[in-house]
Amino acid sequence: MSEEIVRADRSYRRQFFTWHAIFIALGAAVIVWGLPWFEEYLRHANPKVAAGILSGWFIFAFLSMIPIALYMLLLGRKVIKHERIPLPGAKVIIDTRPVVGQKARLRGRVLVGVSLLLIALGLSGALYTPFMLDKITSEQARIKGPAHLLQETALPRRP
Numbered sequence: 001m002s003e004e005i006v007r008a009d010r011s012y013r014r015q016f017f018t019w020h021a022i023f024i025a026l027g028a029a030v031i032v033w034g035l036p037w038f039e040e041y042l043r044h045a046n047p048k049v050a051a052g053i054l055s056g057w058f059i060f061a062f063l064s065m066i067p068i069a070l071y072m073l074l075l076g077r078k079v080i081k082h083e084r085i086p087l088p089g090a091k092v093i094i095d096t097r098p099v100v101g102q103k104a105r106l107r108g109r110v111l112v113g114v115s116l117l118l119i120a121l122g123l124s125g126a127l128y129t130p131f132m133l134d135k136i137t138s139e140q141a142r143i144k145g146p147a148h149l150l151q152e153t154a155l156p157r158r159p
Contacts (some may be wrong), residue, residue, distance in 0.1 A: 076111030
C-alpha cells in the first residue's frame with residue numbers, strides 16, 4: 001500500500017460545509033413551520049384531494065432518490081475503471097489515504113449495487129404507493145356500516 005496522502009482542499013471544505021449548513025437550516029425551517037401548516041391543511045381538505053396530495057408527495061420522495069443513485073452509479077463505475085478512491089484529481093475535505101487495486105474495485109462494485117437497488121426502490125415505491133393510496137381511498141374499501149361496539153380486536157385495549 002502506498003504512503004501517498006491526498007491533501008484536503010481548505011476552500012473546498014469551507015464551501016462544502018457552508019452549503020451543508022444552509023441546506024440543514026432550510027430543511028429545519030420547512031419542518032418547523034411548514035409541516036404543521038401542511039398537516040392542518042390536509043386535516044381540513046377533502047379526503048380525495050388529501051390523498052392526491054399525499055400521493056404526489058410520495059411519488060416525489062421516491063423519485064428524488066434516483067438522481068442520487070445515478071450519481072452513485074457513475075461514481076462506482078469510475079472507481080472500478082480507475083481502481084482508486086478518491087478518484088485522480090478529486091478534491092477531498094479531509095486528508096485521505098487512497099484505496100487502490102482490488103479493494104477499490106470491490107468498493108466500486110458495492111456502489112454500483114447499492115445504486116441499482118436505490119433506483120429499483122425509487123421506481124417501485126413511486127409506482128406502488130399511489131396504487132395503494134387509491135386502493136385505500138376507493139369506495140369499495142370504505143366500511144359500509146358502523147363497527148359493532150362489542151367487537152373484539154387484536155389490538156390491546158387502553159387502560
